[in-house]
Amino acid sequence: MSELSVPQADPKAGYLAQRAEIDAAIARVLDAGHYILGDEVASFEREFAHYIRRRYCVGVASGTDALVAALRALAPSASDYAITASHTSVATVAAIEMAGARALLLDIDASSFTLDAEELAQVIERPPGRILAIIAVHLYGQAADLHAILPLARRYGVPVIEDCAQCHGAKLDGKPLGSFGDMAVFSFYPTKNLGAIGDGGAIVLDDPQRYQQLKSYRQYGWSARHVSEFAGACTRLDELQAAILRTKLPRLEADNARRRQIAATYRRGLEGSGLVCPQFAANVMPAFHQYVVRCAQRDTLRETLRRRGVNTNIHYPVPVHLQPAYRGRVALGPSGLPRSERAAREVLSLPMYPQLSDAQIEHVLAAVNTACPDL
Numbered sequence: 001m002s003e004l005s006v007p008q009a010d011p012k013a014g015y016l017a018q019r020a021e022i023d024a025a026i027a028r029v030l031d032a033g034h035y036i037l038g039d040e041v042a043s044f045e046r047e048f049a050h051y052i053r054r055r056y057c058v059g060v061a062s063g064t065d066a067l068v069a070a071l072r073a074l075a076p077s078a079s080d081y082a083i084t085a086s087h088t089s090v091a092t093v094a095a096i097e098m099a100g101a102r103a104l105l106l107d108i109d110a111s112s113f114t115l116d117a118e119e120l121a122q123v124i125e126r127p128p129g130r131i132l133a134i135i136a137v138h139l140y141g142q143a144a145d146l147h148a149i150l151p152l153a154r155r156y157g158v159p160v161i162e163d164c165a166q167c168h169g170a171k172l173d174g175k176p177l178g179s180f181g182d183m184a185v186f187s188f189y190p191t192k193n194l195g196a197i198g199d200g201g202a203i204v205l206d207d208p209q210r211y212q213q214l215k216s217y218r219q220y221g222w223s224a225r226h227v228s229e230f231a232g233a234c235t236r237l238d239e240l241q242a243a244i245l246r247t248k249l250p251r252l253e254a255d256n257a258r259r260r261q262i263a264a265t266y267r268r269g270l271e272g273s274g275l276v277c278p279q280f281a282a283n284v285m286p287a288f289h290q291y292v293v294r295c296a297q298r299d300t301l302r303e304t305l306r307r308r309g310v311n312t313n314i315h316y317p318v319p320v321h322l323q324p325a326y327r328g329r330v331a332l333g334p335s336g337l338p339r340s341e342r343a344a345r346e347v348l349s350l351p352m353y354p355q356l357s358d359a360q361i362e363h364v365l366a367a368v369n370t371a372c373p374d375l
Contacts, residue, residue, distance in 0.1 A: 005309040006351045006360045011190035013355035014255075015197065018247060022197075025243035032239075037219070040242040045202070047249060048186075052178040054204040056211040059237030060218050063165045063187020064091045064098075066201035069217055069235065070161050070183045071099035071133060073210055078102070080132035081331065083123065084163070085115045086319040087340040088137045092163055093320045093330065101132050105321050106333040108340050111279045113139045113292070113347075117148035119333045124156050128331060133159045138167035138177050140315070140349075141193070141259075141287035142280065146172060146180050161185060168193040169256040170287035177287075178204055188245055191353075193259070193287050194252050196241040255354040259288035262356055266291055269365035273372045276346075290315055294346040297375040302348055304374070308367040313349040 015022060029040060041059050049057035060066050071082060082096045086105040096103045106123065107116045115136055124131060134153050136144040144162075153160045162184035167177045178184035188200035203214055216222055221232030263286075267277050276294035280286050292315065295301050302312050319340040320326055351364055 003309070004360070004363050006311060006356070006364055007353075008311045008313045008349060008351050009191045010353050010355060011195055011197075013353060014190075014195060014248075017355055018251065021247045022244055025247045026240060029239045029243045035239045037236055038239050040239040040246065041237050044237075044242040044246045044249075047246060048202060049204055051249060051252075052176045052184070052204050054179060054184075055206045056204065056208070058203045058205075058211065058214040058218060059242060060201045060203065061235040061237060062199040063185060063189060063201040064095050065218075065233070065235040066185035066187070066203050067092065067095035067135070067161070067163065068098045069214055069233070070185050070203050071096065071101060072217060072233075073183070073213055074132055074159055076101040076132050077130070080130045081128065082133045082135055083115075083120065083131060084135035085137055085139075085340070086321045086332075086337050087113055087316065087343050088139060088163075088320065089165070089316065090320050090323060090325075091165075092135060092137060093326060096135070102129075102331060103320075103326070104128070104131075104331040104333070105319075105337065107335045107337045108343065109145065110339050110343075112142050112145070113343060114142060114144035115149065116333075116335070116339070117145045117152070119335050120149060121152055123333055124152055124158065131156070131158045133161050133182075135161050135163050136181065137163040137165075138170065140278070140292050141167050141170050141289035142278070143167070143170060143172045143177055143284045143286070150180060159183070165189075165192065166289040167287050168289075169252050171285040173283050174285075182207075183210070188241065193256060193289055194245065194248060196244050198241055200237050200241040200245065202237065256287050258354040259352060260286070262352060262354075262361060263288045263291055265361055266350065266365065269361075270368060273369055274375070275368070275372065288352060290349045291352040292347050292349050294343070295348055295372075295375065296346060298346050298348050300375055301368075301371055304371040305367050308371070310364050310367045311351065314344075314347060315349050316347075317344055319344050
């Protein structure tokens with residue numbers, strides 16, 4: 001066992017990097033005495049909407065709740081389908097079902113791990129029923145192929161929801177991801193590029209009528225206190241998390257720059273290793289939420305790295321369509337999703353967070369390069 005242990009993610013390091021400011025933000029909220037939907041939430045919503053270049057932001061209790069709310073705003077019926085990829089967090093599909101719709105899962109592009117636009121074109125031209133929405137998941141900090149997805153969606157009148165849970169600060173054509181679709185949803189789970197110290201989420205959008213609808217939805221459908229115009233939910237971003245996020249948002253660009261620096265060091269250091277490293281189009285500025293390599297002997301590599309003090313993760317070991325809860329009952333695209341199934345066998349997330357030291361990065365590279373010739 002190596003003396004140096006490198007975590008795959010370390011949200012505590014993010015707290016320690018801004019400890020004084022975060023502690024001060026928490027104290028500010030406690031002293032104010034207003035803990036739900038107060039000035040901190042309203043201020044964060046304005047600041048985050050400006051950062052994503054949207055008119056509006058609605059803070060909610062989690063990223064999953066954000067996606068449920070966005071889908072509910074489209075008035076789903078039990079026979080409607082929401083299209084997304086199977087190689088994603090199960091939260092994406094759980095949210096579809098929580099919103100009252102059906103999931104239609106497609107395969108991924110082999111290099112980006114995001115929704116296969118060619119299969120999407122096949123399905124949307126001959127859909128099995130009404131398509132409620134296309135959920136474009138920007139996975140690992142990589143952009144989905146919006147240049148193909150958006151024209152298809154517009155041609156057939158289908159809303160696009162960007163799932164931005166892993167791409168805070170990533171850009172396409174110089175514009176923030178989250179600024180392209182009809183709506184976009186974010187998670188502020190502690191390990192995200194912009195993470196709270198607890199759960200949190202948000203929907204960003206430009207439509208003023210839908211914005212008011214979402215604001216009512218997050219609090220019982222209230223138009224005024226204790227007056228429910230429609231059946232809503234209880235899903236509110238609290239003041240403590242909003243204050244923490246306000247403190248961390250100004251640092252996001254620098255943190256993402258450090259992630260890209262780490263990724264560049266990984267890429268140079270892994271040349272000749274035999275691993276497949278992340279690939280990005282020239283017009284994409286990734287956020288590197290994860291640094292995901294591919295290896296045919298992934299499980300052997302992972303165990304070898306563990307023994308050498310390098311902790312890794314698998315995002316995601318089982319495609320949603322093969323999960324026990326969903327297998328055999330969710331609709332699938334015509335491909336049968338072979339690329340998603342292969343990715344699940346091969347992907348491995350190396351340590352990635354802004355506070356990684358140069359010594360830790362070199363340790364990761366040395367461990368991987370020592371292990372790879374034996375695979």
